[in-house]
Amino acid sequence: MKASPYWILALLIAVCFTLAVTLGLRFGDPAEHPQSNNAFKLLFGEGQKLFANQFYVMADVYFHSGYYPSVFDKQEGQSDVLGAVHGKSDNDEDTTNVDFFGAPTDWINRFGSHFRVNQHTHLDQGAEAQEILPWLKLAADTNPQMIQTYTVAAYWLRKSVRNPKEAEAFLREGLRNNPGNCEILLELGRLYNEDYHDVVRARNVWTVALQRWQAQNDDAKKDNKWLCDEISVNLAYLEESAGNWQQAIRYLEIAKPVSPTPDAIQKQIDEAKRKVTSDK
Amino acid sequence: MNTIRALSGVVIKELYRRKDFYVLFILTALITLVAGMHRFFNDPNIVRYIKDLCMLLVWVSALVIAIATTARQIPVERENRTIFPLLAKPVTRWQMVLGKFMGSWLATGVALLVFYIFFGIATGSREEASKWPVYFQAFWLQWVMLSVVIAITLLGSVVFSAPSANVTICFIVIAGILFFGGHLNVIALRNAEPVQSVIYTIYYLIPHLEWFDLRDRLVHGWGGVSWLDCGLATLYAMAYAWLFLLLTWLVFRRKSL
């Protein structure tokens, strides 16, 4: 009896599949296989990190509601991400006065500017900051080691969307992907302190963060002195609020060598010492 | 005019009897709906990324429909020899060029309208207020931009022998104009002569299709452009479309069938 070609084809497919699975299990290294359910990682491997950078920039574009320079418009010295994603510019007025494009150079440029978004705004001026979140989430998914995606997203989730639960969940996801990361711990501490008003947890998290920072090698410490400053100052404030002046002084003394304003820190130390003396 | 209308009618019928438009529309709708079902941080109010994604798909689909439909018009008529019974009638080659252009443009316009209606429904369900003037301007300017794209493709269809070559080249040229056209003056400044002059010449000669992209305004909730600017941009596009159509006719009338 002649075998139908379709049966032969089906048999061959089954044999090939079985062989592939068997050989893969026997000789393959599981570590080589992407375990992720992330489509980008499956398709692009390490190349997905390029997308992460682009998604992060998109978050910035959204923060500026589409008013954003292209690669060609960027002026000298201007970074890729224009620093307003965290919304922490000290002088918001000045930031929104910045013109990304400069004066038009010819009639084509001039007429074309009528069609693009030509008003510099930040989303934090309304209740729409959540619009940047999908891009930060995508950036985090494609590059879980991109720390600022977690901290920036958490900031906006807390401040604008007023959803500290989601912020905490996202920060914890960041910690799972980057165990013991000081920046994420710092942001988590802020969340406990400012949103949950849970001083105990905030103190614990910041203490761990400080320990982690101090455990780094000297080169790493040089790159992120500001972290030590922030953590120590926050801990000092907590201790001051609780009336633990000695502890507060200890933390301020840790902050002083790494602070950009050591004089201000010294003043706080002196103030705390006076408080200790007066208590006695 | 009867002849041009008749020719356009045939092109429109061809578009809605082929599968291309339906495939692209279903793909756009599916991707948008799947993206829309996803909740980032459990927040149902996040809407701009869906609008952005949907508009990107609309733009890509519209370009695919415009270029693919137009690229095959004249070459397939010649290949299938349907051009002979057509030109045996009192039809001039200019009427044929114009008829194919109008048909492709109207067909693309109908497809674009369907996409925008879908976009309006998909985003209107999440948005508090519709901004119909900017929607209309975005649709109108994109449609007018596609007239230039179609005219360029029609020119390509009488210059290049294979529709596939024409489609590829047109996509590259149009994408190049959309991404880099507005920045050629900056690129020129970064180069020395004579490259600078060449780039500047290209900058002033090409149709600046990037003007017609109002996606950022639509996505980020800005208002529309002034109606005067809209009108001037329309005239600009019409001028370029007519220029390319004239070039098409000049090439086509010398071409053997």
Add this chain to the structure above:
Amino acid sequence: MGAILQTENLCVEYRTRGLRLEIKPALKELNLSVCAGEVFGFLGPNGAGKTTAINVLLGFIPPTSGAAYLFGIDVRRPIARQRIGYLPEMTYYYKFLTAEELLRFYARVFGLSRLEADKRIDQLLKLVELEHARQRLIKTYSKGMQQRIGLAQALINDPDLLILDEPTSGLDPLGRMKVREIIQRLKNEGKTVFFSSHELGEVETVCDRVAIINQGGLKTVGRVGDLMAQHGANLEKVFLDIIGYQPQSVT
């Protein structure tokens, strides 16, 4: 009555592409004249220049020299084609249209009103026996059906001159008979028919006059009966004699 179709010293040359520029003459000083109301056969072996001559008459290619006129109008002007119908040898029509849509499209090209077009379409579909298939897409049609819709589109404007290029090519005997009947009917209505064909039998039956060309040049033109009497043979023998065919002896 003046000639409906006329060529004066019509020459067409093709330049061949290649390393050496060669000029190939497709038509050499062709002088033809077709009067109103006659059925004119245009004969010749393959490559004789028949299709080239028809292409010039229809304005598809410009003549290298000489002139061609339809109803006294230079063929390069589109208005010359207002009163003609053309059936190409290869019948290709828009496959995504139905027969009715195709005819309506061509009717619009000729500027027929909706009412006129409807009436004409009904008449023609009945004439070519495609009423039952009028709403079907042309891509579902057989070769014979496509040939018939071709004939219908050639007649949509009720032309005074019909140019047919191998009208019975690919048709079965029944189809050929129907085409002959249509040609006869058109002749009875006073229409002029100009057609090229290899079917000498049917040319002999329907044509009033024939012209025979070979290698781009006109060899003879005259009434069918006169040519047959002159050569004392049927039209096929006349044709072979004129083109200079010498049968090879079988040993």
